[in-house]
Amino acid sequence: GQYYRLTRNDAYWGKDEPYLDEIVYQVLPDRTSAAAALEAEEIQLAAFSAVPLADLDRISKVPGLKVITKGYEGLTYQLVVEINHRRKELADLKVRQAIAHAIDKDFVVKTIFLGYAATATGPVPKNDPQFYTADVPTYPFDVAKANALLDEAGYKRADDGKRFALKLLPAPYFNETKQFGDYLRQALAAIGIDAQIVNNDSAAHIKAVYTDHAFDLAVGPPVFRGDPAISTTILVQSGIPDGVPFSNQGGYKNAELDALIVKASETLDTSARTELYKEFQKKVAADLPLINVAEWSFISVARDTVGNIANNPRWA
Known part of the structure; x- marks a missing residue:
C-alpha cells in the first residue's frame, strides 16, 4: 500500500529527540479497514476517529488494543x-x-x-x-x-x-x-x-x-x-x-x-x-x-x- 515515511533527524536540536527512529503513515482505502489493520498489527495507532464507531466495542475487547477517548477536547x-x-x-x-x-x-x-x-x-x-x-x-x-x-x-x-x-x-x-x-x-x-x-x-x-x-x-x-x-x-x-x-x-x-x-x-x-x-x-x-x-x-x-x-x- 501507499505510505509516508518520516525518519529521525539526528541533527535535531532537541536533546535525545525525536525518540522514534521512524514513523510510517499508512494510507488506508477507507475507515472500515483501520480496525482490521490494527488487529493484524499492520499499524499500531489509528487516530482522528479512523476506526468507525461500530467497531469500537468489539475492538476494545481485543487483547493488545486500547480505545482512547481523551485528547481531542479542543476538536x-x-x-x-x-x-x-x-x-x-x-x-x-x-x-x-x-x-x-x-x-x-x-x-x-x-x-x-x-x-x-x-x-x-x-x-x-x-x-x-x-x-x-x-x-x-x-x-x-x-x-x-x-x-x-x-x-x-x-x-x-x-x-x-x-x-x-x-x-x-x-x-x-x-x-x-x-x-x-x-x-x-x-x-x-x-x-x-x-x-x-x-x-x-x-x-x-x-x-x-x-x-x-x-x-x-x-x-x-x-x-x-x-x-x-x-x-x-x-x-x-x-x-x-x-x-x-x-x-x-x-x-x-x-x-x-x-x-x-x-x-x-x-x-x-x-x-x-x-x-x-x-x-x-x-x-x-x-x-x-x-x-x-x-x-x-x-x-x-x-x-x-x-x-x-x-x-x-x-x-x-
Missing part, C-alpha cells in the same frame, strides 16, 4: 441539520422549531452514535469550558408539539397525510451522518414532511450544498476548533462567498447576529468576549439558522505497545 465534531432559508417553508421559524422538536437527540446519541456522543444544545459544544452555556432555548423531543407548530404555520396535512416535501442531503463522510439522514427522513415523516434523500459522493455533496445551494436540508459534521471565531460563526454569519464548505450557504441573514459576531471577534477582553459568545449561542438557539443535534470527539485506537500518546488536539 469536536458537531452533527447539524443545515437549512436552506431560501425555501419558503424553512424561512418560517415555526417550521424550523417543529423540525427541532421532531428530532429525538437521545435516540440519536444512543442508537446511531452508540453512546460515543452527547446531545447538543447549541453551536458551542459542552466540552468547551470557556464558552459553552446551557442557558439557551431548547427543543425537547415532542412530536405533538411539532405537529401543532406546523398547523399554526399554516401547513396542514393533505389527504395523503403530507404537508410538503423537502430535499435532504446527508453528508457522505461518516456512516453516522448517513444513518442520521435516514433517521431524519423518518422523523420528518412523523410530522407530515416528506424528506426525499439525495445521496452524493463527497465532491458532489460539497458542490450541491455549498456552491449550487441545491438542497433544502443537509446533514453536516462541522468541527468545533476550540474557539467560536475559528470554526463556528461562519456557519451562521451572512455574506460568506459561495463555494466555501462548512459555512452559511443557506441564505440565512440576521443583522443583529452578524453585528454580535463582529463585535465578539474584535473584543480583546477575555471575560467580555466569553459573554458575547454566550449571547451568540442564545441567539442561534432561538432563531435556529441550523439545528445542532449531537457532538462527539475524535477517538484513537492503539496497540498497548504505543505509549505517551500526546493529550493534545492538534498533535497529528
Whole structure:
C-alpha cells in the first residue's frame, strides 16, 4: 500500500529527540479497514476517529488494543441539520422549531452514535469550558408539539397525510451522518414532511450544498476548533462567498447576529468576549439558522505497545 515515511533527524536540536527512529503513515482505502489493520498489527495507532464507531466495542475487547477517548477536547465534531432559508417553508421559524422538536437527540446519541456522543444544545459544544452555556432555548423531543407548530404555520396535512416535501442531503463522510439522514427522513415523516434523500459522493455533496445551494436540508459534521471565531460563526454569519464548505450557504441573514459576531471577534477582553459568545449561542438557539443535534470527539485506537500518546488536539 501507499505510505509516508518520516525518519529521525539526528541533527535535531532537541536533546535525545525525536525518540522514534521512524514513523510510517499508512494510507488506508477507507475507515472500515483501520480496525482490521490494527488487529493484524499492520499499524499500531489509528487516530482522528479512523476506526468507525461500530467497531469500537468489539475492538476494545481485543487483547493488545486500547480505545482512547481523551485528547481531542479542543476538536469536536458537531452533527447539524443545515437549512436552506431560501425555501419558503424553512424561512418560517415555526417550521424550523417543529423540525427541532421532531428530532429525538437521545435516540440519536444512543442508537446511531452508540453512546460515543452527547446531545447538543447549541453551536458551542459542552466540552468547551470557556464558552459553552446551557442557558439557551431548547427543543425537547415532542412530536405533538411539532405537529401543532406546523398547523399554526399554516401547513396542514393533505389527504395523503403530507404537508410538503423537502430535499435532504446527508453528508457522505461518516456512516453516522448517513444513518442520521435516514433517521431524519423518518422523523420528518412523523410530522407530515416528506424528506426525499439525495445521496452524493463527497465532491458532489460539497458542490450541491455549498456552491449550487441545491438542497433544502443537509446533514453536516462541522468541527468545533476550540474557539467560536475559528470554526463556528461562519456557519451562521451572512455574506460568506459561495463555494466555501462548512459555512452559511443557506441564505440565512440576521443583522443583529452578524453585528454580535463582529463585535465578539474584535473584543480583546477575555471575560467580555466569553459573554458575547454566550449571547451568540442564545441567539442561534432561538432563531435556529441550523439545528445542532449531537457532538462527539475524535477517538484513537492503539496497540498497548504505543505509549505517551500526546493529550493534545492538534498533535497529528
